[in-house]
Amino acid sequence: MNILAIGCHPDDLEIGCGGTLARYARQGHTVIMLHVANGNRGHAEIMPAELREIRLAEAQKAGLTLGAVQVLTLDTPDLEVDSALPETIRKLVDVIRQAQPDVIITHAPDDYMRDHVEVSRLVFDASFSASVPHYFTQIQTPARITPLYYMDTVAGVNFLPSEYVDISETIETKLEALNCHQSQIRWLYDHDGIDFLDFVRTASKFRGLQCGVAYAEGFRLCQTWPRLTTKRLLP
Numbered sequence: 075m076n077i078l079a080i081g082c083h084p085d086d087l088e089i090g091c092g093g094t095l096a097r098y099a100r101q102g103h104t105v106i107m108l109h110v111a112n113g114n115r116g117h118a119e120i121m122p123a124e125l126r127e128i129r130l131a132e133a134q135k136a137g138l139t140l141g142a143v144q145v146l147t148l149d150t151p152d153l154e155v156d157s158a159l160p161e162t163i164r165k166l167v168d169v170i171r172q173a174q175p176d177v178i179i180t181h182a183p184d185d186y187m188r189d190h191v192e193v194s195r196l197v198f199d200a201s202f203s204a205s206v207p208h209y210f211t212q213i214q215t216p217a218r219i220t221p222l223y224y225m226d227t228v229a230g231v232n233f234l235p236s237e238y239v240d241i242s243e244t245i246e247t248k249l250e251a252l253n254c255h256q257s258q259i260r261w262l263y264d265h266d267g268i269d270f271l272d273f274v275r276t277a278s279k280f281r282g283l284q285c286g287v288a289y290a291e292g293f294r295l296c297q298t299w300p301r302l303t304t305k306r307l308l309p
């Protein structure tokens with residue numbers, strides 16, 4: 075299968091579905107990761123232009139660690155993600171048409187900050203628009219309306235998973251990928267006293283507790299026609 079994971083900032087996918095992506099890759103599926111925002115405002119000392127470069131490089135390294143074949147970006151500045159912007163929708167439609175995904179994973183519609191919520195809305199809309207032949211973009215081959223999974227919110231707040239993926243065998247890979255985002259990990263530790271690797275390990279352990287395994291990631295299927303299927307699409 076072709077798996078398209080669409081996160082907002084570099085590191086969001088590692089947090090929400092890194093263990094699942096690593097499992098897909100190990101099973102031989104094609105994993106493509108896309109970040110809508112470039113993460114340029116995710117620091118209070120490193121200036122945006124420099125941080126953008128750092129975070130693009132960190133994202134590539136992390137994607138490689140998870141086994142993704144491509145790590146792409148729409149390069150939108152942080153806090154400027156707008157799901158109503160036709161240019162952004164068209165750019166995303168082209169990524170979807172190029173990837174021809176069997177599964178799309180993205181943020182839940184009510185995650186903790188506006189950019190994430192906008193990405194969720196953007197993916198819902200673009201994955202429909204990508205199927206419409208007369209919606210003209212750079213790539214004219216339509217994609218089918220793809221089953222869409224929402225990944226966990228940060229710290230799992232206000233998110234009740236309907237499906238779980240056992241990531242006991244990929245938890246270390248997930249954390250290794252997350253650790254590639256040193257600009258974020260170090261910043262959180264130095265300035266907020268948050269050990270973010272421990273934070274994410276704890277969240278994965280909590281999801282594991284809910285479904286009887288050591289570590290898990292939780293998901294919710296977007297339940298709208300015609301995205302539903304009789305098949306189990308998560309690994």
Ligand SMILES: [Zn+2]
Binds near residue numbers: 086190
């Ligand atoms: Zn984010």
